[in-house]
Amino acid sequence: MQTRPAICRKKARYSSEAEALGVAERAPFILRPYRCGLCRGFHLTSRTKGMRVPDFERKRRRNNA
Numbered sequence: 001m002q003t004r005p006a007i008c009r010k011k012a013r014y015s016s017e018a019e020a021l022g023v024a025e026r027a028p029f030i031l032r033p034y035r036c037g038l039c040r041g042f043h044l045t046s047r048t049k050g051m052r053v054p055d056f057e058r059k060r061r062r063n064n065a
């Protein structure tokens, strides 16, 4: 995913995907971590198109089904 510099600066940055996933899991809405090409860190996005479904979300869906 392409991130514009202004977006990168504004967003919270996580040093690992696991850390970003932990935050996404606790969020009251859908968030996906992605690797930023600018800062090499991880950001969260609410855009889910083309994103891998995280494990915690897959489990949640299974429990709700």
Ligand SMILES: [Zn+2]
Residues within 6 Å of the ligand: 003, 008, 009, 013, 036, 037, 038, 039, 040, 041, 043
């Ligand atoms: Zn960034």
